[in-house]
Amino acid sequence: MTKKADKDQIRRQNRSIILQALRREGQMARIDLGRATRLSPATITAITSDMLDEGLIVGIEADEPKAPLARGRPRSLLALNGAAASVVGVRLSVNSIDLALADFTGRISCSRRVPFDTARADRDSFPALLVARIREFVADSAVDPASVREIGVASQGIVDTTTGEIVWSPAFAGRHIPIVAPLCDAFSADCTLSNDTNMITEALHWSEPGRYSGTFAVVMIDYGVGMGLFLDDHLFVGATGAAAEIGHANHIPGGALCRCGRRGCLEAYLADYALLRSATGLAEDTDPARVPVTGRTFEDLAQRAGAGDRAVLDTLERAGRALGYGLARLLAVIDPQRVVLTGAGVCTVPYMRAAMDAALEDALVEDLRRAVEIDVVPWNEDFIRRGLIARAMRRLDRGIFAAAGSSRRRPSDARPQRRTA
Amino acid sequence: MTKKADKDQIRRQNRSIILQALRREGQMARIDLGRATRLSPATITAITSDMLDEGLIVGIEADEPKAPLARGRPRSLLALNGAAASVVGVRLSVNSIDLALADFTGRISCSRRVPFDTARADRDSFPALLVARIREFVADSAVDPASVREIGVASQGIVDTTTGEIVWSPAFAGRHIPIVAPLCDAFSADCTLSNDTNMITEALHWSEPGRYSGTFAVVMIDYGVGMGLFLDDHLFVGATGAAAEIGHANHIPGGALCRCGRRGCLEAYLADYALLRSATGLAEDTDPARVPVTGRTFEDLAQRAGAGDRAVLDTLERAGRALGYGLARLLAVIDPQRVVLTGAGVCTVPYMRAAMDAALEDALVEDLRRAVEIDVVPWNEDFIRRGLIARAMRRLDRGIFAAAGSSRRRPSDARPQRRTA
Numbered sequence: 001m002t003k004k005a006d007k008d009q010i011r012r013q014n015r016s017i018i019l020q021a022l023r024r025e026g027q028m029a030r031i032d033l034g035r036a037t038r039l040s041p042a043t044i045t046a047i048t049s050d051m052l053d054e055g056l057i058v059g060i061e062a063d064e065p066k067a068p069l070a071r072g073r074p075r076s077l078l079a080l081n082g083a084a085a086s087v088v089g090v091r092l093s094v095n096s097i098d099l100a101l102a103d104f105t106g107r108i109s110c111s112r113r114v115p116f117d118t119a120r121a122d123r124d125s126f127p128a129l130l131v132a133r134i135r136e137f138v139a140d141s142a143v144d145p146a147s148v149r150e151i152g153v154a155s156q157g158i159v160d161t162t163t164g165e166i167v168w169s170p171a172f173a174g175r176h177i178p179i180v181a182p183l184c185d186a187f188s189a190d191c192t193l194s195n196d197t198n199m200i201t202e203a204l205h206w207s208e209p210g211r212y213s214g215t216f217a218v219v220m221i222d223y224g225v226g227m228g229l230f231l232d233d234h235l236f237v238g239a240t241g242a243a244a245e246i247g248h249a250n251h252i253p254g255g256a257l258c259r260c261g262r263r264g265c266l267e268a269y270l271a272d273y274a275l276l277r278s279a280t281g282l283a284e285d286t287d288p289a290r291v292p293v294t295g296r297t298f299e300d301l302a303q304r305a306g307a308g309d310r311a312v313l314d315t316l317e318r319a320g321r322a323l324g325y326g327l328a329r330l331l332a333v334i335d336p337q338r339v340v341l342t343g344a345g346v347c348t349v350p351y352m353r354a355a356m357d358a359a360l361e362d363a364l365v366e367d368l369r370r371a372v373e374i375d376v377v378p379w380n381e382d383f384i385r386r387g388l389i390a391r392a393m394r395r396l397d398r399g400i401f402a403a404a405g406s407s408r409r410r411p412s413d414a415r416p417q418r419r420t421a
Numbered sequence: 422m423t424k425k426a427d428k429d430q431i432r433r434q435n436r437s438i439i440l441q442a443l444r445r446e447g448q449m450a451r452i453d454l455g456r457a458t459r460l461s462p463a464t465i466t467a468i469t470s471d472m473l474d475e476g477l478i479v480g481i482e483a484d485e486p487k488a489p490l491a492r493g494r495p496r497s498l499l500a501l502n503g504a505a506a507s508v509v510g511v512r513l514s515v516n517s518i519d520l521a522l523a524d525f526t527g528r529i530s531c532s533r534r535v536p537f538d539t540a541r542a543d544r545d546s547f548p549a550l551l552v553a554r555i556r557e558f559v560a561d562s563a564v565d566p567a568s569v570r571e572i573g574v575a576s577q578g579i580v581d582t583t584t585g586e587i588v589w590s591p592a593f594a595g596r597h598i599p600i601v602a603p604l605c606d607a608f609s610a611d612c613t614l615s616n617d618t619n620m621i622t623e624a625l626h627w628s629e630p631g632r633y634s635g636t637f638a639v640v641m642i643d644y645g646v647g648m649g650l651f652l653d654d655h656l657f658v659g660a661t662g663a664a665a666e667i668g669h670a671n672h673i674p675g676g677a678l679c680r681c682g683r684r685g686c687l688e689a690y691l692a693d694y695a696l697l698r699s700a701t702g703l704a705e706d707t708d709p710a711r712v713p714v715t716g717r718t719f720e721d722l723a724q725r726a727g728a729g730d731r732a733v734l735d736t737l738e739r740a741g742r743a744l745g746y747g748l749a750r751l752l753a754v755i756d757p758q759r760v761v762l763t764g765a766g767v768c769t770v771p772y773m774r775a776a777m778d779a780a781l782e783d784a785l786v787e788d789l790r791r792a793v794e795i796d797v798v799p800w801n802e803d804f805i806r807r808g809l810i811a812r813a814m815r816r817l818d819r820g821i822f823a824a825a826g827s828s829r830r831r832p833s834d835a836r837p838q839r840r841t842a
Contacts, residue, residue: 010431158788167788215660227754236652238756239636240792249753250746250784253673260786325671329750332670333648335659363671365681367579367588371661 011047012402014039018047019056019080019397023106027060027079048078056084056104056401080105085396086143087150088134088189089388091196094118094156094171097130099137101148102389104396110141111385122174127182135186149400150392151189153179154196154384156224161241164193170224170259190395194237197226198244199387201235204340204377206390216338217330219246221323221345222379223293224259225267229334235391246330247271251322256284269322272297272345278315279304302347313351320352324359331360331369342377349376432468433823435460439468440477440501440818444527448481448500469499477505477525477822501526506817507564508571509555509610510809512617515539515577515592518551520558522569523810525817531562532806543595544586548603556607570821571813572610574600575617575805577645582662585614591645591680611816615658618647619665620808622656625761625798627811637759638751640667642744642766643800644714645680646688650755656812667751668692672743677705690743693718693766699736700725723768734772741773745780752781752790763798770797 014037021036022028028036034044051057060077082103091098095118100111114133121129130153138145157169164180166172183191197220204212218228225247229236237243247267248260255264256274268274268284273291277284279301282291294300304312327339341349349356360369435458442457443449449457455465472478481498503524512519516539521532535554542550551574559566578590585601587593604612618641625633639649646668650657658664668688669681676685677695689695689705694712698705700722703712715721725733748760762770770777781790 168786229754231652231657232655234653239758240756242789242792243754243756245753245756245789248786248789249750253742253746253780253784262784262786264784321674325674329670330754332666333650333664333751333754335661335664335666337660359674363674363683363685365589365669365683368663368666368669371663 012398014043015047015051016397016402018044018051019401020394022057022078022080023393023397026105027077029077033078052078054084055081057081082107083143083147085149085401086147087152087389087392087396088138088148089385089392090130090134090151090153091384091388092130092153092155092166092169092171093196097133098385099134100385100389101138101141101143102392103143106389106393108385108389109143110137112137112140118171119173121172121177123177124174126172126174126177127179130179131182131186134183146188148187148189150395151183151187151191152388152392152395153183153191153193154199154388155179155193156196156226158245159193159195159241161193161237162239164191166193167242190399192391192395193241194388194391195226195228195241195244196384198228198235198237199384199391200340200342201228201230201387202391202394203383203387205230206386212338212340215334215336216340217244217246217334217336218340218342219323219327219330220343220379221270221341221349222343223272225270226343231334246326249326249329251325257286257288259288266322266326270319270326270345275301275315275319275345275348278318279309279312281311298345298347302351305348305351316348316351317355319348320355321359323352324356324361325363327356327374328360328363328369331364331372335368336372338373338375340375340377342379342383344379346376346379433819435464436468436472437818437823439465439472440822441815443478443499443501444814444818447526448498450498454499473499475505476502478502503528504568506570506822507568508573508810508813508817509559509569510806510813511551511555511572511574512805512809513551513574513576513587513590513592514617518554519806520555521806521810522559522562522564523813524564527810527814529806529810530564531558533558533561539592540594542593542598544598545595547593547595547598548600551600552603552607555604567609569608569610571816572604572608572612573809573813573816574604574612574614575620575809576600576614577617577647579666580614580616580662582614582658583660585612587614588663611820613812613816614662615809615812616647616649616662616665617805619649619656619658620812621761621763621804622649622651622808623812623815624804624808626651627807633759633761636755636757637761638665638755638757639761639763640744640748640751641764641800642691642762642770643764644693646691647764652755667747670747670750672746678707678709680709687743687747691740691747691766696722696736696740696766696769699739700730700733702732719766719768723772726769726772737769737772738776740769741776742780744773745777745782746784748777748795749781749784749790752785752793756789757793759794759796761796761798763800763804765800767797767800 017037030044034041057078058081060079082105084104087102089100095115097114100108102108155166155169156171158167160167166177168175179193180191200218215231220226227244227246229244248265250264251266252264256268257263258265258268272293273288276293276297277286277291301312305316438458451465455462478499479502481500503526505525508523510521516536518535521529523529576587576590577592579588581588587598589596600614601612621639636652641647648665648667650665669686671685672687673685677689678684679686679689693714694709697714697718698707698712722733726737
């Protein structure tokens with residue numbers, strides 16, 4: 001009852017639709033923009049004219065050869081002005097900060113990985129360190145620091161979107177690390193914090209919206225087991241941002257020891273340490289920190305499974321069974337049309353698949369799983385970074401640049417340089 | 422990119438907001454309506470003037486005593502015109518069809534329970550029976566059949582919102598019972614089908630929006646274990662309408678036999694048959710259909726627990742543990758701010774509570790459950806009916822009556838009788 005609709009809202013929505021279409025297609029003629037967005041020629045003309053004035057888009061003369069009999073003006077294309085804004089995506093993981101800077105077209109123009117000491121990172125030391133690293137990164141890039149309008153941070157572990165803190169993460173020694181407030185104090189940008197796996201849903205939705213829309217879940221099998229949920233066409237993060245932690249949904253009460261300290265979590269059967277612990281015959285209550293995983297643990301296990309190693313095959317069968325039960329519980333609650341399995345661990349999925357399918361059938365009545373499709377998507381380190389950028393772009397389009405047109409003109413000092421051809 | 426915003430949209434939204442405010446408050450002065458909806462006086466005047474013309478609302482002279490020095494016109498109040506539309510809510514359960522008819526104010530003016538034979542109800546026989554029963558019910562009521570604009574059907578079991586069928590339900594002998602298509606053919610109303618427990622979320626949201634908004638889950642402990650999900654301020658039903666089936670989310674692989682035929686479902690530890698089976702020492706693979714439950718099973722068990730019956734106390738402790746694990750898995754995935762326990766079984770919850778709380782703590786790391794509150798809400802048979810009516814009203818407000826004003830005037834033959842005081 002408190003949501004008041006007004007004329008700005010239509011305008012914002014139409015502007016956002018046009019920006020998204022141009023970002024996806026690169027460059028478009030007005031007539032094609034009209035077809036793609038289903039907006040009227042008058043609306044397209046009015047909005048793109050404002051956007052040209054504001055410097056959000058640029059006109060480009062098409063260099064396609066003119067048909068011999070074509071008359072009139074050369075076909076003019078529109079494209080986003082990359083210089084109109086920048087966004088920074090920051091991924092925090094154990095001992096490293098990954099930074100990426102994208103321009104308004106979504107193109108990543110520079111990126112950098114800087115180390116930090118997880119063992120010493122706590123709520124007092126880390127915020128200032130993060131601000132300094134972002135500041136240096138932006139200063140070393142070619143862009144005007146004032147053009148940075150969105151900073152999106154994704155972290156391993158549990159975040160709280162209501163306080164803007166990382167509640168707990170393997171990437172930090174301390175707890176409750178403030179992120180959003182220190183960044184907002186230091187930069188004149190919109191700053192957001194998310195769990196890293198959540199960003200995979202955004203990356204998939206951006207790259208293939210026909211396949212990854214509606215209601216789908218992503219399960220990432222890796223050093224832990226993460227999840228992202230896209231429900232009714234929106235990223236869903238729960239009441240406090242802690243949703244989609246399927247890795248810590250219990251599989252067997254009192255079961256294998258998880259890195260979180262609880263017993264029987266799905267992660268304790270599927271993550272790299274869990275597989276290696278089982279395959280090497282260690283007891284299931286062995287401290288995960290004492291299991292000697294490496295960056296190649298999944299590949300090594302897949303190789304040994306391929307060579308017929310019985311201990312590894314049994315481990316992967318047990319893991320597949322745990323995964324099947326975990327998916328069955330997820331399906332019963334969410335009824336997704338698609339589940340995506342990804343992460344560094346997907347190379348082991350072929351050896352889990354039969355047990356997973358059998359467990360799914362054992363665990364859940366057919367009527368509750370008849371509609372779902374399971375995709376196995378090779379892991380791509382870039383998913384989280386691309387998801388951060390895709391989300392930042394959506395926020396820009398729906399936020400400041402959607403609103404800009406309602407005041408008709410921005411002051412000229414805030415206007416990016418025009419490059420109209 | 423295909424969602425085109427237009428001026429109608431603002432108008433629809435504002436009309437819907439005003440209709441909801443009037444339904445909630447009963448009658449309001451224009452000035453109070455402005456405060457409650459945050460719409461401008463000009464918008465309120467324009468929209469309510471249209472609505473008066475269309476017969477959706479009526480003006481009432483306030484009979485409150487005028488202050489001695491008050492001047493000008495008597496304070497005029499606005500209220501919904503009950504005769505503007507009717508909605509029918511239909512609840513299908515084992516052997517009975519519950520019908521309710523509400524007017525445009527949301528007041529239920531008549532209701533009826535008619536029996537049918539679950540054992541003989543299949544996809545061929547039931548649709549015609551349902552149409553006939555609804556037709557008789559409306560004919561016997563005082564309302565014009567043409568005024569029925571929404572028919573909402575809620576059923577036990579698994580529904581498919583994409584096909585409008587009941588896929589499977591204990592209320593039917595057959596499978597895939599078509600509901601939406603036959604109703605649409607027979608009535609000139611908008612017809613919808615939902616799982617019955619989903620409607621509880623709508624009833625709670627309508628009755629106490631301050632408490633039941635945002636992201637919350639309802640778990641109904643009854644003849645089965647149902648769930649409703651309200652996520653990011655919307656009823657969530659999944660890709661095909663089958664979401665929120667926590668009762669069939671597995672608790673223990675290979676565990677107790679569930680009515681669905683699978684083993685270890687949460688329902689097989691919590692539903693009436695599950696508790697009675699365990700309390701009477703029957704094996705956990707005893708066919709649920711052979712457990713002699715009655716309408717008083719939960720009360721009987723609660724009474725025996727209160728009297729210190731060891732077998733019942735052990736059963737409820739085990740059930741509480743299963744419930745705690747089930748909630749922990751739900752919290753890990755959804756991160757709700759609130760979970761509501763309800764259903765005929767809540768009278769047994771006091772005897773489950775300690776085990777439930779301990780299991781929740783065992784199963785889930787504290788960071789993933791710190792924000793949730795658990796409400797135990799006494800079961801009210803009327804929840805599902807009220808949820809059906811609340812949902813039908815929201816659909817009316819957002820649908821036909823939100824759109825009506827955009828054509829400025831409806832033809833007078835379609836205009837309900839005006840009762841302007």
